[in-house]
Amino acid sequence: MTAPAIEVKGLTKRYGSAGHGVVALDDVSFSIPAGTVFGLLGPNGAGKTTLIKVLTGISDISAGDATVAGYDVRTQSMAVRSHIGWVAAEVILDDDFTARENLWLQAKLQSLPDWEPRADLLLKYFALYDRADDKVSQFSTGMRKKLEIALALLHQPDVIFMDEPTIGLDVGTRRMLWDIVTGVHREFGVTVLLTTHYIEEADALCDQIAIIDFGKVVAQGTPSELKARVHGDVIALETSRPIDVPRLTAIPGVQDVRPQGNEWMIRATTAEAVLPSLLAAVPAETVRRISIEKPSLETVFLELTGHRLGQDEPMRDIRKFYAQMRQVRK
Amino acid sequence: MRSQFSGLYLRELLRTFRNPFVLLITVVQPFMWLAFFGSSFANAPPSLVESFVGAKSYIAFLLPGTLSTSMLSVGMFGSMSTIQDKRFGFMKRILITPTSKGVIFLSKALGSATRGLVQFPIMVVAALVFGVSFQLSPVEWLAWVGALFCLAIGFSSLFLAITAPSTDWQTPGVVSNFITMPLMFASTALFNGAFFPSWMRAISAVNPITFSALLGRSFVLGTSVPWINLGYLAAFALALLGIGWIVAGRWLKVD
Known part of the structure; x- marks a missing residue:
């Protein structure tokens, strides 16, 4: 059995003094097999970027242990940094330099004497060879992202960290990045740890996923394993008045009813089977919105954390704001 | 490494x-110093200038001092970078x-110092334009550049150390404003220290800008060379680098 590419045991990162500070990572443990694409899925502020900072040696560890590419993050930080690549959420390049000069600088920082053949190979792989001597400030976002991945691959690392690699990109560029991540993993044989808050991204790219929320890993497994943890469908129901929870719970096939913001999350064995009884139990004029969700990573996240990933908090605030506005008008 | x-x-x-833009400012700024500040005594009687600064030409007196004080600002640019x-x-x-x-710090400090030295040939040419003549031996030229390099390394290190934990754009400017004025005026860079009050003379006596200005001035004016100043400046650079x-x-x- 090969050694894991990344192993984390009881990792804790605390900002500020003990007792008064903020715990960004709380007793996190996981193991990433070499040669896999591992996703850390969680909302903004869950601790994903902090975990990357700690594993790359940018931040100190408050407690626990971590090894990357077989090296201890605490005591062999320089060795870790020689064996990892990093792709930032926001593209970080030297805009005063050309693509080739950016690769030259990366080679210098990684002490690579014979870097040019490898750089040419990467420039060709990412279709940047013809623009190698242009300043990167003239590059499109997609080209800049590709160059950043080329920088991360230049020294043939064992592990690449990709921190929200597709955040802020349009759909087309995001799809292109997905193809690149898959291709890079296949062609160059590196282990990829990527963080994301896009469920479809984690589902499409990752062999294994750890769901992280409030600094804790709440579940880990392959996308299929995680989806198998949710038994049944979720019916999201938004009403203008409180609902009769015991009546809904008594409907055959309904497993659970719980509030989530202005919505009710009704878990049912088969949504279509319970829907007629459900609609009969709720006054039609009070129903604002109803939707059915089949088992997905979204429903897994909801099941495990009790809240939705992504935009639910601001949306809830907007709904609250409009509700208050209506009250004022009355 | x-x-x-x-x-x-x-x-x-x-x-x-x-x-x-940076290149243009680097070239123009020394000219402006000599043109505006150096010309302030242009119409003064030669005897007044000689009694005030101990030299017939104020620009010849000013050049080594201006070069020394300009090494203060290179530190600020290093920390801004x-x-x-x-x-x-x-x-x-x-x-x-x-x-x-440590390597990041060293590259920034040496980068700033090298950038600062670009002003040296420009300033010397500017002084030639303003009528200053130079009779320096190659060793003296080298020693003068070496002294300025040590000064630049020292000040760059100082700025980088002060701003190391900061991410605020304003910090280098504030630090620069705070330390530039006392270091510039409590030195013999611009004026003869003989007229200073005793407390300013005490500061001037340990101020590295004074050591650099006096060394450079001895080369330009052809007076006795205080070689010990070079040692003092090297020690200043090494201490602040450390x-x-x-x-x-x-x-x-x-x-």
């Missing part, structure tokens, strides 16, 4: 010399490679 240092040092230089790297994330890119914080190395290793952070 050598590879990382040479990469980062060259980056500092390339970034500066590819910016036409560090803060820029932190704010735009490039420092993180550097730190996620096997590059020590302090900066330690401070950067401990406090240069992006988190």
Whole structure:
């Protein structure tokens, strides 16, 4: 059995003094097999970027242990940094330099004497060879992202960290990045740890996923394993008045009813089977919105954390704001 | 370590010399100093100038002092470049490679000092235009450049050490304003120290700008050369390099 590419045991990162500070990572443990694409899925502020900072040696560890590419993050930080690549959420390049000069600088920082053949190979792989001597400030976002991945691959690392690699990109560029991540993993044989808050991204790219929320890993497994943890469908129901929870719970096939913001999350064995009884139990004029969700990573996240990933908090605030506005008008 | 240092040092230089605005200011500023400040005694009787500064030409007196004080500002630019790297994330890119914080500090300090020395030939040409003549031996030219280099290294290290934990654009400017005026005026860079009050003379006696200005002035005016000043400036540079190395290793952070 090969050694894991990344192993984390009881990792804790605390900002500020003990007792008064903020715990960004709380007793996190996981193991990433070499040669896999591992996703850390969680909302903004869950601790994903902090975990990357700690594993790359940018931040100190408050407690626990971590090894990357077989090296201890605490005591062999320089060795870790020689064996990892990093792709930032926001593209970080030297805009005063050309693509080739950016690769030259990366080679210098990684002490690579014979870097040019490898750089040419990467420039060709990412279709940047013809623009190698242009300043990167003239590059499109997609080209800049590709160059950043080329920088991360230049020294043939064992592990690449990709921190929200597709955040802020349009759909087309995001799809292109997905193809690149898959291709890079296949062609160059590196282990990829990527963080994301896009469920479809984690589902499409990752062999294994750890769901992280409030600094804790709440579940880990392959996308299929995680989806198998949710038994049944979720019916999201938004009403203008409180609902009769015991009546809904008594409907055959309904497993659970719980509030989530202005919505009710009704878990049912088969949504279509319970829907007629459900609609009969709720006054039609009070129903604002109803939707059915089949088992997905979204429903897994909801099941495990009790809240939705992504935009639910601001949306809830907007709904609250409009509700208050209506009250004022009355 | 050598590879990382040479990469980062060259980056500092390339970034500066590819910016036409920075180059223009680098060339124009020394001319302006000599033109505006140096011409303030243009119509004064020669006897007054000689009694005031101990030289027939105020520009010849001023040139070594101006060069010394301009080494103060190079430190500020070095620390601004560090803060820029932190704010735009490039420092993180550097730190996620096997590059020590000490090497980052060293490349910034030497990069600033080298950038500062670009002013030297421009300033000498400007002084020639304003009628100053130079009779220096090659060793004296070298010693003068060496003294200014030590001064620039010392001040760059000082600025980098003070601003190491900061990501605020304003910090280098505030620090510069705070230390530039006392160091410039409590030295013999611009005026003869003989007329200073005793407390300013005490500061001037240990101020490295004084040591550099007096050394350069002795070369330009052809008076007795205080070679010991070169040793003092080398010790100043080494001490601040050491302090900066330690401070950067401990406090240069992006988190």
